[in-house]
Amino acid sequence: MNWLPPYRTLAQSGELAERVKVLQALASPCRLCPRACNVDRHEGRTGTCGLPCGAIIAAATVHFGEEPEISGTHGSGTVFFGGCNLRCVYCQNESISQGAAMRLQTPASASDIAETFIELAGRGAHNINWVTPSHVVPWALAGLDLAAAKGLSLPLVFNSSGYDSVETLKLLDGVVDVYLPDLRYSDEETARDLSGVDGYVAAARAALVEMARQVGTDNQFGPDGTIRRGMIVRLLVLPNDLAGIRESLSFLRDELGTGLRIALMAQYFPTARAAGEILLSRPTSVGEYQRVVELAERMGFDNALVQEIEAQDFYRPDFDRGREPFADADSFRPRTESVPAVHDRHRG
Numbered sequence: 046m047n048w049l050p051p052y053r054t055l056a057q058s059g060e061l062a063e064r065v066k067v068l069q070a071l072a073s074p075c076r077l078c079p080r081a082c083n084v085d086r087h088e089g090r091t092g093t094c095g096l097p098c099g100a101i102i103a104a105a106t107v108h109f110g111e112e113p114e115i116s117g118t119h120g121s122g123t124v125f126f127g128g129c130n131l132r133c134v135y136c137q138n139e140s141i142s143q144g145a146a147m148r149l150q151t152p153a154s155a156s157d158i159a160e161t162f163i164e165l166a167g168r169g170a171h172n173i174n175w176v177t178p179s180h181v182v183p184w185a186l187a188g189l190d191l192a193a194a195k196g197l198s199l200p201l202v203f204n205s206s207g208y209d210s211v212e213t214l215k216l217l218d219g220v221v222d223v224y225l226p227d228l229r230y231s232d233e234e235t236a237r238d239l240s241g242v243d244g245y246v247a248a249a250r251a252a253l254v255e256m257a258r259q260v261g262t263d264n265q266f267g268p269d270g271t272i273r274r275g276m277i278v279r280l281l282v283l284p285n286d287l288a289g290i291r292e293s294l295s296f297l298r299d300e301l302g303t304g305l306r307i308a309l310m311a312q313y314f315p316t317a318r319a320a321g322e323i324l325l326s327r328p329t330s331v332g333e334y335q336r337v338v339e340l341a342e343r344m345g346f347d348n349a350l351v352q353e354i355e356a357q358d359f360y361r362p363d364f365d366r367g368r369e370p371f372a373d374a375d376s377f378r379p380r381t382e383s384v385p386a387v388h389d390r391h392r393g
């Protein structure tokens with residue numbers, strides 16, 4: 046019998062619909078994410094993420110620029126949700142995460158969201174990849190419930206900044222197949238300065254532990270080599286050691302083990318308001334990135350994904366293009382298949 050994602054069973058039993066109701070209640074007053082703005086989004090009020098009820102689909106495409114086991118050969122069915130619960134000065138997606146125009150858009154209905162997932166599946170995507178979903182979980186889940194009833198059977202990837210509430214995550218237990226969180230900082234003051242958030246480090250660390258509890262760190266794969274269940278933690282190497290990666294690696298080693306799949310991201314470049322921040326106003330250097338790679342190896346991480354520094358020239362979405370944010374989605378394909386832009390420091 047073909048593999049089916051566990052959310053199919055939850056959808057059939059009515060459990061997904063019940064969880065949607067519980068999650069919607071968490072938005073009134075809103076504590077869907079660790080900000081706990083306590084605004085009533087059902088009454089049209091907005092908190093830091095800028096959205097009342099509902100999810101906005103800013104872009105949806107088959108994307109080849111994710112980790113190899115996420116993109117595979119046919120791409121990841123990536124859905125970029127508008128709005129965000131962080132306020133990063135260097136946000137690569139600022140026009141959809143923090144832009145005023147985004148907030149004025151009409152939220153997508155559950156059936157629109159479901160159709161988007163199904164359309165991506167029809168394009169051959171290996172998975173459905175929710176990008177920045179933390180503030181729209183109830184409405185994205187309602188779409189998943191409808192899509193599951195229509196036969197969607199791809200793994201669900203939850204691709205977030207890591208600033209997720211454990212309470213919300215617990216309601217995704219058995220729903221999310223693959224967690225793909227960032228761990229951006231190890232110092233609360235830096236998180237406050239660069240992402241406008243209090244308590245990021247504590248919240249993200251608790252979230253990652255909960256994610257690992259749900260899906261484990263011993264990743265499982267389908268016959269085509271794409272991931273079906275598990276977790277990948279992304280560490281973006283910022284210039285001038287602003288991300289505090291040594292401390293984040295220490296936390297990951299101690300709590301989740303050195304077999305954890307980590308992606309060491311070289312792609313930082315100054316964008317959005319970063320040009321005005323002296324320490325962020327240049328790309329990460331080759332030397333800075335290389336030191337992080339060597340550090341991870343010395344600490345025993347044997348399942349790391351390492352990029353070439355040229356990654357700074359790729360993976361740059363342009364959301365003015367509409368739902369297809371990459372000028373040529375297929376342009377990612379050769380880099381992961383025939384050019385060694387990504388090195389897999391995989392055990393064994």
Ligand code: SF4
Binds near residue numbers: 076077092181
């Ligand atoms: S989801 Fe938005 S409104 Fe709700 S707590 Fe988070 S930032 Fe605030």
